[in-house]
Amino acid sequence: MTFIRVLIVPNPLSNFSSKLGASQKDVTSGRPDRASETPLSRTRVVRDPGKCAVFLNARAKGWTGELHHDIQRFVSPQDLFLSDDFRQADRTVDRLLAAGYEAIFTGGGDGTICYLMSAIEKRIRDGKISREEAPPVGVLRMGTGNAIASFVGAGEVSEDLRALRAGAPLVVHEVDMLQGPHVLPDDDGLYPFAGVGWDAEVLNGYEWFKDVVHGTAVENYATGLGGYVASLAHTIPKTMRQEPVHVVIKNTGQRAMQLDVAGNILRRFEPGETIFDGNISVCAAATIPFWGFKIRIFPRAAQYPGLAHLRAYDGSVPWILRNLPNFWKGKFRPEDIYDFLIESVSLTVRGRDMPYQVAGDGVGYASEIEWGVAPSPVRLAVPMR
Known part of the structure; x- marks a missing residue:
């Protein structure tokens, strides 16, 4: 697996200048395929990502017959995992992490993405997997609000699945999250x-x-x-x-x-x-x-x-x-x-x-x-x- 850094620069605002509203460099320059909001200094490209899993909330608003057909076309059956209740999907998360996927894609709205982020973070904090070994969470534009998908520049879900099947490079974003209860029971979940x-x-x-x-x-x-x-x-x-x-x-x-x-x-x-x-x-x-x-x-x-x-x-x-x-x-x-x-x-x-x-x-x-x-x-x- 090859990691290619798009840009590595010190944050010029780390000392918090008195003018936080000053204009900044267009964060999408050099990335014509996406309209992401993530600064380039927190983005990298994985040129040969290897095997990716798709873990979907089957109750999501975007789950339609047409999408189901596209999933069958673009996702191998052994790499597709479905759930109608992500709160009871811990065993599936463990299986996904044990399988060594390079990324785990999910969709079904912001809550579904937050669930998977939080589940992986819990296992990191429990020492079950290192932060370096944990795969990134892939974002598919399903569900309703899609705030996270809009932020990272996720495209139309069928087109993104097609790109994954074709072995497209992955754009990986480092994104801060808030933490606190209400996402995972008895634990600090992550949410934007x-x-x-x-x-x-x-x-x-x-x-x-x-x-x-x-x-x-x-x-x-x-x-x-x-x-x-x-x-x-x-x-x-x-x-x-x-x-x-x-x-x-x-x-x-x-x-x-x-x-x-x-x-x-x-x-x-x-x-x-x-x-x-x-x-x-x-x-x-x-x-x-x-x-x-x-x-x-x-x-x-x-x-x-x-x-x-x-x-x-x-x-x-x-x-x-x-x-x-x-x-x-x-x-x-x-x-x-x-x-x-x-x-x-x-x-x-x-x-x-x-x-x-x-x-x-x-x-x-x-x-x-x-x-x-x-x-x-x-x-x-x-x-x-």
């Missing part, structure tokens, strides 16, 4: 974004809606984007009647700083210092720019290794509905948004529990939350086309 507030209320409603229609004739029509729209229509009136919630956010890491809308540093915080104390309607953190559906809600994420973009929003839902194009680009009124770069924080909700979402999946309600960037980035792969 999480949040509390009305966005999580919508996602919790969507999970409830999926359970209601599961096994009915309308299931295929009520899940995916249609289900999100239905949940949004149900949630917005309720959200507009609610009062803002008071939260306190403390810096539990070494580095934390507040930014203005242009990316300039307004203030640096010491470990243990409170970085925010006030009302919010949404608060979220991320290590990648996207929220799903290519909503670029975290424009400073993934620009600075080891740091996540934290945003606290104190504006109204009606303003967002009137300004959807700006919202899709992560642009808000300066008086409504508070931006931070953080290593790790604790968040305390006062008054009532808030809806909580992890990687686009509603996971219930919470009042005490910790978000932190995992010590080691994960490796995510896509075929070069």
